[in-house]
Amino acid sequence: MENIVRTKNINKEAILCALEENNINEEVILKTWREIVEIESYTHNKKAVENVCAYVEGRLKDLGFETRTIEFDKAGPTLVGEMGQGDPSEGVILTGHMDTVHKDDFIKDFPFRVEEGKVYGPGVLDMKGGINIIFYVVEMLKSLGYNKPIKVLISGDEEHGHGKSGSGSVMAEEAKGYKYALNFETGLITNDIVVARKGMMHCAIRTTGLSAHAGANFDDGISAIKEMSHKILEIQELNGKFGPTTLNVGTITGGTVVNAVPENCEIKLDIRYVDNSVLPAVKEALESIVNKNYVEGTKSDLIIENTFPAFPNSLNGKLFEKAREVSSKLGFGEPKGAKIGGASDAAFITQAGVPCLCALGAKGEWNHSNREYALVDSAMERILFITNLIFELEGMEL
Numbered sequence: 001m002e003n004i005v006r007t008k009n010i011n012k013e014a015i016l017c018a019l020e021e022n023n024i025n026e027e028v029i030l031k032t033w034r035e036i037v038e039i040e041s042y043t044h045n046k047k048a049v050e051n052v053c054a055y056v057e058g059r060l061k062d063l064g065f066e067t068r069t070i071e072f073d074k075a076g077p078t079l080v081g082e083m084g085q086g087d088p089s090e091g092v093i094l095t096g097h098m099d100t101v102h103k104d105d106f107i108k109d110f111p112f113r114v115e116e117g118k119v120y121g122p123g124v125l126d127m128k129g130g131i132n133i134i135f136y137v138v139e140m141l142k143s144l145g146y147n148k149p150i151k152v153l154i155s156g157d158e159e160h161g162h163g164k165s166g167s168g169s170v171m172a173e174e175a176k177g178y179k180y181a182l183n184f185e186t187g188l189i190t191n192d193i194v195v196a197r198k199g200m201m202h203c204a205i206r207t208t209g210l211s212a213h214a215g216a217n218f219d220d221g222i223s224a225i226k227e228m229s230h231k232i233l234e235i236q237e238l239n240g241k242f243g244p245t246t247l248n249v250g251t252i253t254g255g256t257v258v259n260a261v262p263e264n265c266e267i268k269l270d271i272r273y274v275d276n277s278v279l280p281a282v283k284e285a286l287e288s289i290v291n292k293n294y295v296e297g298t299k300s301d302l303i304i305e306n307t308f309p310a311f312p313n314s315l316n317g318k319l320f321e322k323a324r325e326v327s328s329k330l331g332f333g334e335p336k337g338a339k340i341g342g343a344s345d346a347a348f349i350t351q352a353g354v355p356c357l358c359a360l361g362a363k364g365e366w367n368h369s370n371r372e373y374a375l376v377d378s379a380m381e382r383i384l385f386i387t388n389l390i391f392e393l394e395g396m397e398l
């Protein structure tokens with residue numbers, strides 16, 4: 001291939017030539033995919049996330065980024081890489097997270113492997129495949145002469161909702177002033193692009209009663225489990241009262257032995273909402289259930305563990321339309337805009353007033369499980385698609 005004309009009119013052929021010139025092919029992509037997956041990074045293991053952060057930071061430096069990390073006492077760091085001159089209001093943010101839900105050593109049972117066009121391993125889809133794509137997109141942008149600001153923004157504790165770090169607000173702060181963002185979360189197997197996500201609040205309710213021997217002193221005991229049972233039913237009744245908001249009592253623990261009146265009981269709730277404005281009313285309804293006594297002598301507390309805002313689609317209309325057009329032009333199908341339940345950092349980006357599309361990582365299924373896989377050829381497809389999309393968005397008003 002000779003004499004690539006480096007104009008703003010970058011097309012598929014130009015990107016394919018640049019990939020070839022830079023020796024980027026499936027084998028190379030799989031090699032780095034394996035490297036990043038093999039550095040395990042369980043979301044609650046700060047040291048493990050620091051290890052993968054060092055790897056990602058090294059890769060970004062090699063690409064020419066100026067990097068810095070924002071550290072937290074109890075959670076993995078957030079990594080920021082910046083490149084390019086000019087006004088951020090013309091710049092793009094490439095974003096995601098580097099922690100996974102998979103516990104330490106899970107890779108021993110679920111090693112990185114490639115089989116029949118699918119790649120398996122912890123975080124291969126959610127979302128180390130996406131981070132790996134970011135590296136090559138940036139390499140292509142550089143190679144093809146892109147000179148607008150690029151910021152890479154990668155959190156280290158997304159999978160437990162930034163509950164121990166507050167890094168969601170760091171993401172929002174870092175995103176401020178940029179033109180748009182692309183989040184490389186788990187790509188959907190349907191080829192759709194995520195344009196909206198539900199918000200999520202996790203909380204616990206702890207109830208205390210009084211322990212007593214179930215045979216000798218039954219009447220002296222105050223059952224925390226009985227109190228909680230009433231509360232659970234009332235909480236479930238809230239479903240349907242706040243539009244599409246859902247409240248799920250996901251876990252319950254309580255009591256110590258079968259022959260004692262239980263002194264303690266705890267439940268954990270997962271609440272999902274489409275509209276952030278519903279939250280105060282939901283909290284108020286929960287508080288009134290928590291403060292109400294069904295069993296005299298019990299005491300209960302509501303503990304809000306973390307809150308993830310909803311990711312609304314009000315800002316990303318033009319961005320999505322352009323993405324659909326570019327995908328179609330490249331022969332990668334016409335993606336639909338999907339509104340899904342799972343939360344992501346895209347919510348914090350839009351809180352900063354920055355349009356964002358989500359789920360642009362490698363495509364696959366079954367994240368958070370031991371069946372997690374991504375389609376090998378979806379990585380190359382995304383590199384072509386996103387590189388072209390970024391060039392097409394240059395100068396376009398969103």
Ligand SMILES: [Zn+2]
Pocket residue numbers: 097126127158185186
């Ligand atoms: Zn994820």
